[in-house]
Amino acid sequence: MKAEGFDSLIMQNDNQYLGGYVRYFLDLPAVQAYPLTVIFPANDEMTTISQGGKVLPFNPPTWAVRGVKTRIGVPYWRSVCITSTADAERRSKLLRRATTRRWALWA
Numbered sequence: 001m002k003a004e005g006f007d008s009l010i011m012q013n014d015n016q017y018l019g020g021y022v023r024y025f026l027d028l029p030a031v032q033a034y035p036l037t038v039i040f041p042a043n044d045e046m047t048t049i050s051q052g053g054k055v056l057p058f059n060p061p062t063w064a065v066r067g068v069k070t071r072i073g074v075p076y077w078r079s080v081c082i083t084s085t086a087d088a089e090r091r092s093k094l095l096r097r098a099t100t101r102r103w104a105l106w107a
Helices: 022-026 086-097
Strands: 008-013 036-041 046-051 068-074 103-106
Touching: 008 022, 008 086, 022 036, 022 046, 036 086, 046 086, 068 086
Parallel strands: 008 103, 046 068
Antiparallel strands: 008 036, 036 046
């Protein structure tokens, strides 16, 4: 990434059967059409953003997810249009806070 001048890689997948980049970075697939976003900075551990919230524990448990520093749950569903931008808003906030200047988006 440094050779290409990228600060972070951003990837998202929502299908456990058709692969995508998420499963190769986390060793876990996205499940049942719920999007899973991974932010992989060049100089830190990964951050994941997935559908969820503070009420239920994350699945899989923290010990089973290697290389992930922060796991964020956002209450959004594709079928509820008022939540359709929640994932992108959270991702934008994280990237602004991290002062990420150049990133690559993989989908």
